[in-house]
Amino acid sequence: MTRQQLIARIRNTGSYLCVGLDSEKAKLPRHLLSHPDAGDIVYEFNRQIIDATKDYCVAYKINTAFYEADGVKGWETLERTVNYIPSTHFKIADAKRGDIGNTSSQYARAFFETLNFDAVTVAPYMGEDSVKPFLEYKDKWTILLGLTSNPGSRDFELQPAGNGLLYEKVLTTAAGWGSPDNLMYVVGATQAAEFTRIRSLTPDHFYLVPGVGAQGGSLEAISRNAMNKDVGLLVNASRAVIYASAGEDFAQAAGSVAAEYHREMQQYLTILR
Numbered sequence: 001m002t003r004q005q006l007i008a009r010i011r012n013t014g015s016y017l018c019v020g021l022d023s024e025k026a027k028l029p030r031h032l033l034s035h036p037d038a039g040d041i042v043y044e045f046n047r048q049i050i051d052a053t054k055d056y057c058v059a060y061k062i063n064t065a066f067y068e069a070d071g072v073k074g075w076e077t078l079e080r081t082v083n084y085i086p087s088t089h090f091k092i093a094d095a096k097r098g099d100i101g102n103t104s105s106q107y108a109r110a111f112f113e114t115l116n117f118d119a120v121t122v123a124p125y126m127g128e129d130s131v132k133p134f135l136e137y138k139d140k141w142t143i144l145l146g147l148t149s150n151p152g153s154r155d156f157e158l159q160p161a162g163n164g165l166l167y168e169k170v171l172t173t174a175a176g177w178g179s180p181d182n183l184m185y186v187v188g189a190t191q192a193a194e195f196t197r198i199r200s201l202t203p204d205h206f207y208l209v210p211g212v213g214a215q216g217g218s219l220e221a222i223s224r225n226a227m228n229k230d231v232g233l234l235v236n237a238s239r240a241v242i243y244a245s246a247g248e249d250f251a252q253a254a255g256s257v258a259a260e261y262h263r264e265m266q267q268y269l270t271i272l273r
Helices: 004-011 030-034 038-053 073-086 101-114 130-137 166-174 189-201 219-226 250-272
Strands: 017-020 060-065 089-098 120-123 141-147 183-187 206-209 234-237
Touching: 017 030, 017 038, 017 250, 030 038, 030 250, 038 073, 038 250, 060 073, 060 234, 101 120, 120 130, 130 141, 141 166, 141 189, 166 183, 166 189, 166 219, 183 189, 189 219, 206 219, 219 234, 219 250, 234 250
Parallel strands: 017 060, 017 234, 060 089, 089 120, 120 141, 141 183, 183 206, 206 234
Antiparallel strands: none
């Protein structure tokens, strides 16, 4: 999916919502155990969540750890889920890969060719040569960890580095590796106070913003401080959507929460752009 296609999708749907399919088997509704596809309860859960939310979001993010933990079976579920997501939606592998160049090339091949994701999250610590293999794919996106929402971000990301902070150096340095057409940044929603500064450093890039909902990030603060002329945001909600109910109405409840986010986003798109 190109930048132009992503922007058009956001404008046409009035949404910049990304739904996170961080589906943990222990948290899934028990009634699914009696479903005909109970052998792959996670896939059945994902399928119903996707059907209930696809009209209100533009992207899905799959945290691969929740699938890798189940070995071969988990990878099969991941692949089935990716293939079920409509081609109209942006597909993100939240894998946080990052290694020397030839290893990164294989990671890129796995997520962009074998699994056909549109984007993958990548850790920047090892530098340009570890990121370039991802950026070499046409019409694919590298989503670089910028400023994360976890408490440990204070350990390194928010430490002084030269004339600024370390995360600022990551943003500005990495901007030269790719372009706004193939490089996004992860910026946690709980870091709302930093968004104005981040937008001034990277005015044209898209941000993937986790941390709304269960982690307490403010959609309004993010939208007001970080939206640009092309919107430039994919705001992710995972637990708040997919675990909205533990009952037989789980999919309907997920759709209702996604619809609420959609309505709020439509308001900000009207007011702020």
